[in-house]
Amino acid sequence: MDFAEQRQAMVAHLRERQDISDSVAAALLAVPRHLFLPGVDPEDAYRDEPIVTKRDDAGRPISSSSQPAIMATMLDQLGVEPGHRVLEIGAGTGYNAALLAHLAGPAGHVVSMDIDEDVVAGAGRHLAAAGATRVEAVCADGAQGYAERAPYDRVIATVGVWDLAPAWLEQLGAGGRLVAPLDLRGVQVSVALERAGDHWAARSVVPCGFMRMRGAFAGPEAVVVLRRDPELMLGLPEWRELGDVLGALDTEPAEVPVGGGEAPYGPGVTMWLALHDTRCCLLTGRLGQGFGMSAGLVDGDAIALLAGEGAHVARGRAPTGPGLAAQGHGPGGAALAADLAGHVRAWAAAGHPEAGDLRIRAYPGSAPGDGRGTVVPKRHTTLVVDFG
Incomplete structure (x- = not known):
């Protein structure tokens, strides 16, 4: 069974609650999520819920299939177009990479990276089962990006990041866009960033919650x-x-x-x-x-x-x-x-400002001392954040 009716019900449910572009809705309708969750009841696979697929020894979740609602939101933030080359940080089950490949079309290409070999192997099996052939699953530390396929039109992190990796910004082509769940002192927002002169500026901000990045680029955040x-x-x-x-x-x-x-x-x-x-x-x-x-x-x-x-x-x-x-x-x-x-x-x-009212600027190194906003220093970048 391909569970097309369940996908239709899932998309209808999502569209009742949020704005979703026609192209992202079409991808959600076309890609069978249950094939990326072989150990999960297919009925459960089409609920609007995150599904944890791997935990560490302490019981902390370290890999999952994200909630479809936030996946749809981030895909619309990213704005993948036919023919785009896309880099994904965090392979998970491979489901999001398959959605990206559908959006990029036959002329596009997706590289999906993960630090865990078993996660990459599983994502590869799921992608093959779903017939998603334009995805290259790579086992490596995503903080380094994947220079072999650069430049990219779009870069997306599907894992919570504390800082913006220089490699991601360097490997983005002219007019490129980066979407990432970015840490703001322990709280995450999905930020779509584009170049703006000497810095990167957010064009959209939405609240989110993702498992944190591991490896050499992990931040100081803690989950108890x-x-x-x-x-x-x-x-x-x-x-x-x-x-x-x-x-x-x-x-x-x-x-x-x-x-x-x-x-x-x-x-x-x-x-x-x-x-x-x-x-x-x-x-x-x-x-x-x-x-x-x-x-x-x-x-x-x-x-x-x-x-x-x-x-x-x-x-x-x-x-x-x-x-x-x-x-x-x-x-x-x-x-x-x-x-x-x-x-x-x-x-x-202050007028009940929401996450969407946040203005975020990311500067390589230190930020200018213009006195505007809260300064959040990171390892490689400095964020300036204020409610616009």
Whole structure:
């Protein structure tokens, strides 16, 4: 069975919730995702959910088939056209590479790289099973790019990156575009970057969440597995010692109201916290009744999370009053919740900016001292970020 009806249902579901170009929708309809997930029930393969395919010894996910919704968004950010040469960093199951090959057409070519031999071998088998012949799967550290096929019209990273690898920028041809899940102090946004004189400027920004890049180009971000079943993970901008956070989440919270009954909440709060407080964290996993994520603050044995419409908390508690609330768990949780509520109020006073309002400039080396935006130094580049 080719499960064409399931693909049609998946695409219809996605188009009800987001804008998807006709070309990307056609690729999603044409490429059979279940062939890239041979150990998964085909019905499950067409749900709009990420599917973990490999974990490390500590139980941390290190390879997956990404959620179709964010895949579609990033493909539209990338804007692959027929005849394009595309470099993909992070082969995964090979599914995204097959979508890229469909978009690039018979005259195009896709190189998909991964650091793990077994991942590359599996992607190759899946691509062959799906008849995706215009993809070259390469086992190597993606941070070095693949100079043998350069220059590329498009480069996409399907793994979270802390910094922009110089090789990616060097191997992009004139008018090229790079799309990557870029780290902003522990929080990721998918950024589409193009050259703008002496730097790279974002033409679109959307929130996302991807497994982090490994190897020599890995950043300082840390993922702490709090619980394996059901899965619950805590993302940090960099490693630091914490207390019994999981135990804290089992305690009754101290609640601090944020605002009125119509206080809005969106991914922009996560961006705001990341840029304004080094204690920012991202809790991801089975939260309440389903999979989700929540931004908050964590310090020692205490953690504070948002509760209310659009916000998730670990045990699914609703706030006791109207609107949004910060709920602090563990010793010192009340003070942490007060700080979190203060950040959300500041975000609201700024006009509720969202991830799409972010302006991101990436400079090789250091950035000009023009005083605009938050400066986020990386290893090879310096980001200047502000809410436009």
